[in-house]
Amino acid sequence: MAARTTSTSDTSVLGQALLGLLARRPATGYVLAQQMRHPIAFFWQARHSQIYPELGRLEAAGLLTHREIPGRGPHPTKEYRLTAAGRRAHEHWVLGDVDQPVRDVETVHVWSLWMVTDAEQVRAWVSTRRAHRQQQLQTYESERAQIIADGNTGVGEPNWSNLAAVELGIAGARGSVAWCDWMLTEHLPG
Amino acid sequence: MAARTTSTSDTSVLGQALLGLLARRPATGYVLAQQMRHPIAFFWQARHSQIYPELGRLEAAGLLTHREIPGRGPHPTKEYRLTAAGRRAHEHWVLGDVDQPVRDVETVHVWSLWMVTDAEQVRAWVSTRRAHRQQQLQTYESERAQIIADGNTGVGEPNWSNLAAVELGIAGARGSVAWCDWMLTEHLPG
DNA sequence: GGCTCCATGTAAAACGTTACATGATTTC
DNA sequence: GAAATCATGTAACGTTTTACATGGAGCC
Numbered sequence: 001m002a003a004r005t006t007s008t009s010d011t012s013v014l015g016q017a018l019l020g021l022l023a024r025r026p027a028t029g030y031v032l033a034q035q036m037r038h039p040i041a042f043f044w045q046a047r048h049s050q051i052y053p054e055l056g057r058l059e060a061a062g063l064l065t066h067r068e069i070p071g072r073g074p075h076p077t078k079e080y081r082l083t084a085a086g087r088r089a090h091e092h093w094v095l096g097d098v099d100q101p102v103r104d105v106e107t108v109h110v111w112s113l114w115m116v117t118d119a120e121q122v123r124a125w126v127s128t129r130r131a132h133r134q135q136q137l138q139t140y141e142s143e144r145a146q147i148i149a150d151g152n153t154g155v156g157e158p159n160w161s162n163l164a165a166v167e168l169g170i171a172g173a174r175g176s177v178a179w180c181d182w183m184l185t186e187h188l189p190g
Numbered sequence: 191m192a193a194r195t196t197s198t199s200d201t202s203v204l205g206q207a208l209l210g211l212l213a214r215r216p217a218t219g220y221v222l223a224q225q226m227r228h229p230i231a232f233f234w235q236a237r238h239s240q241i242y243p244e245l246g247r248l249e250a251a252g253l254l255t256h257r258e259i260p261g262r263g264p265h266p267t268k269e270y271r272l273t274a275a276g277r278r279a280h281e282h283w284v285l286g287d288v289d290q291p292v293r294d295v296e297t298v299h300v301w302s303l304w305m306v307t308d309a310e311q312v313r314a315w316v317s318t319r320r321a322h323r324q325q326q327l328q329t330y331e332s333e334r335a336q337i338i339a340d341g342n343t344g345v346g347e348p349n350w351s352n353l354a355a356v357e358l359g360i361a362g363a364r365g366s367v368a369w370c371d372w373m374l375t376e377h378l379p380g
Numbered sequence: 381g382g383c384t385c386c387a388t389g390t391a392a393a394a395c396g397t398t399a400c401a402t403g404a405t406t407t408c
Numbered sequence: 409g410a411a412a413t414c415a416t417g418t419a420a421c422g423t424t425t426t427a428c429a430t431g432g433a434g435c436c
Contacts, residue, residue, distance in 0.1 A: 012395070013295055020302040030415050043297035050396060052417060073415030074402045087305070094302045095315055098322075100295040105203050105288050107233035107355050112210040112284045114351035115277070122345075125285055132288075155312075155379060161304035164377060165297050168369050175365035179358050187354060189345060202423070220387050240424060242389060263387030264431045 011089065013100065014046050015058055019082065019090035022064065024158050026081040028071075029055055039143065039162075042169055055080055063089055106176075123188055130180035137173035140166055201251070201279065203290065204236050204244055209253060209272060209280040214348050216271040218259070219245055229333065229352075232359055245270055253279055296366075313378055320370035327363040330356055 011019070021027065021035050032055075033048040046054075055078075058064045063086030071077025082090075106129070116122050144166045152159045201209070211217065211225050222245075223238040236244075245268075248254045253276030261267025272280075296319070306312050334356045342349045 013293075013298060014395080016302075017298055020298065020305075023302070023305055028415075029417095033415095040301075041291070043292060043294040043301070045291050045293070045396090047397065048416080049398080049418080071415060072404050072413095073417090074404080075416040077415065090302060091305050094299050094305060095311060096299075098296045098299060098319070101231070101235045102233060103203075103235070103290075103293065104233040105290040107358055108203060108207055108210065109284050109286075109288060110358055111230075111233070111351055111355035112206075112213070112280060113354060114346060114348050115210075115213055115281045115284060117346060119345055121285060129288070155309055156304060156307060158304050160377075161301055164303060164373060165301035167372060167377075168297055168300055168366075171365035171369040171372075172362060175361035176358075179361040182357060182361075183354060187350075187357075204423080218387075219389095223387095235424090237425070238388080239390080239426080261387060262385095262432055263389090264429095265388035267387065 011058070011061070011063070011093070012054070013044065014050060014054055015063075016090060016093050017044050017046070018051065018054060018058065019063060019086055019093075022080055022082045023087060023090060026079050028069070028077055028079050030077075032080075042140070042143075043165070058086070062086075119188060119190065123184065123190070126180050126183045126188070130177055130184070133173050133176040133180065137170065137177060140169045140173060144170065201248070201253070201283065202244070203234065204240060205248055205253075206280060206283050207234050207236070208241065208244060208248065209276055209283075212254065212270055212272045213277060213280060216269050218261075218267055218269050220267075222270075232330070233355070248276070252276075309378060309380065313374065313380070316370050316373045316378070320367055320374070323363050323366040323370065327360065327367060330359045330363060334360065 017036070017040060018032060021032055021040070027035070029048065029052050033046075033051050036044070036046045036051065055064065055066075059066060059080070063083055064080050065083055066078040066080045068076045069079045109125075113122055113125070116125075144163065147153065147159055147163050147166060150159055153163050154160055207226070207230055208222060211222055211230070217225070219238065219242050223236075223241050226234070226236045226241065245254065245256075249256060249270070253273055254270050255273055256268040256270045258266045259269045299315075303312055303315070306315075334353065337343065337349055337353050337356060340349055343353050344350055
């Protein structure tokens with residue numbers, strides 16, 4: 001993406017994801033890294049080695065501040081908090097276009113399936129894919145049940161868009177499972 | 191991903207996409223770059239500046255060969271062709287696991303929609319999203335019509351998995367449109 | 381003469397993963 | 409006492425984007 005030379009210019013998707021987490025509540029880098037594993041990992045991933053420097057850049061851009069809190073590591077433990085500018089930047093980004101292009105390895109595989117001469121191997125691959133996506137669908141559905149059980153799903157509350165995000169994941173997983181069924185019943189002989 | 195130090199070890203997704211293109215027919219880097227814009231861009235992207243060096247690496251790994259053909263540029267024009275090893279490597283990769291994690295910027299936006307206090311702005315954002323995905327769906331559907339019109343959609347022919355890939359895209363786009371409708375009718379007040 | 385297309389390449393910077401490093405506390 | 413967890417950070421490498429560079433051919 002574009003460069004980030006000035007404090008007002010664009011922020012990476014990871015940066016925005018971190019702002020989104022901190023908009024919910026202040027947190028340390030360690031806690032943010034945990035939250036990137038769950039629930040954010042369903043749609044975005046980052047390791048702590050990417051998160052810590054990114055927090056530094058966001059702070060340099062004036063979107064975050066930190067204060068040191070008691071901790072146990074050899075380095076100081078920092079609790080980060082959104083600034084008003086950070087909140088504005090994230091809200092602005094959220095309403096903006098989804099400009100990032102899709103990168104779907106799954107489709108690259110599918111698009112080359114013609115090369116496999118043994119139809120049984122193709123069936124097996126699709127079956128495995130179906131099982132995987134079905135599993136994912138169940139994970140999303142229990143996640144949804146959890147969100148609904150937690151309540152606070154009114155517009156303007158974080159859980160409202162947590163639910164929306166999970167529903168989007170469910171829609172995608174359902175589409176993928178339906179595609180596998182189409183492959184197995186209609187597009188593959190036997 | 192992992193390092194690519196030896197000739198037998200793994201290849202990047204871009205490398206596999208290029209092998210997939212060359213498995214269909216030999217081509218120059220320029221033609222491959224065009225094909226990465228259409229139709230591959232629906233699920234993977236790469237610029238020529240990434241493609242030319244990658245072709246060099248694939249050739250160094252013994253998966254491709256090239257011969258010079260008449261051309262007009264200041265550099266020699268090279269036509270690349272898959273080796274038997276390249277064909278094997280790609281077929282093996284195709285049947286392997288889809289290990290790359292999902293990165294879906296759209297869901298990051300959705301997950302932060304709670305921050306937008308004006309429900310009308312949310313409705314507008316979802317409507318725009320719906321129009322975009324609906325447009326994409328139509329593009330995929332005319333692509334599908336084209337593939338069916340071209341024929342040669344039997345198992346083992348490239349068009350067979352071209353069709354499968356487009357159907358996967360259609361399933362995804364349909365799921366996304368359905369999600370937008372759910373948002374507008376059931377998840378947003380008014 | 382200027383614009384676009386053909387056709388290839390390199391350089392710099394941003395983004396992402398893996399590995400290395402430190403050291404205290406809690407659990408088995 | 410060994411292993412996992414807490415908690416942060418840097419280094420090396422791979423991947424991707426943007427920008428720079430070259431020069432011939434066809435079109436208006």
